[in-house]
Amino acid sequence: MPCWIRPIQNLAIPLSELQLKGILKTYDSDGDGKLSREELRSAFKSLGLHFSGWRARRAVGHADRNGDGVISEEEMGELVKYAASKWGFTIA
Template sequence: MTRHVSKGGPLTEEQLLEILKKYDVNHDGGLSKEELKAAFQSLGARLPGWRANRALHHVDTNGDGLMFREAPLTSNQLRAIVKKYDANNDGGLYKEELKDAFCALGAHLPGWRAGLALHHADANRDGLIREEELSTLLKYALEDGYKIQ
């Protein structure tokens, strides 16, 4: 575990933001509770899980479960987030992969959302969202409240 300290006293706001952004392990532009917990641990905070919960309670104004991501996602950003969860690299997304993607997007009940996404976007009902069905999935995500610029 890396501890971050400033030789000149307390960290500045800019230093703290740079440290926190390093903990965005999935590069989605926000910090989840687990990512915040890791950041607080690196800063030497006591009760890092509690601190992560409190931080999100105070700053998560849009209810996505993330700190920082206030700007709407672009269609390409959302597409990249979803596609990176193609665990077996077959070019499609199964329900479990969709669940992981929705979890990364901060969804509440990501398994349920993945099931609904399959229902809406899987045109041929093969249990897989393929490239040609991805635009329908992105429309569903937009309707479900994930903002796209």
């Protein structure tokens, strides 16, 4: 499933859902296997998204099914789908 990300340089880079998950996981700075709102903010900012803090809050609010304030491995798929539907990523 390709995913198209349009970074700041306006170059389209095709990524699969699995690759996008892998990129997001690299921002797990404390190594707990979960993504906090701050870690997501950093990830979104690096992907060229404006208002990355606001987007991170919205993403956690949507994808955090158990309400613990972080995105776990089990919730990562929902996060990627949400980001794709809201912010121009295309997963085919």
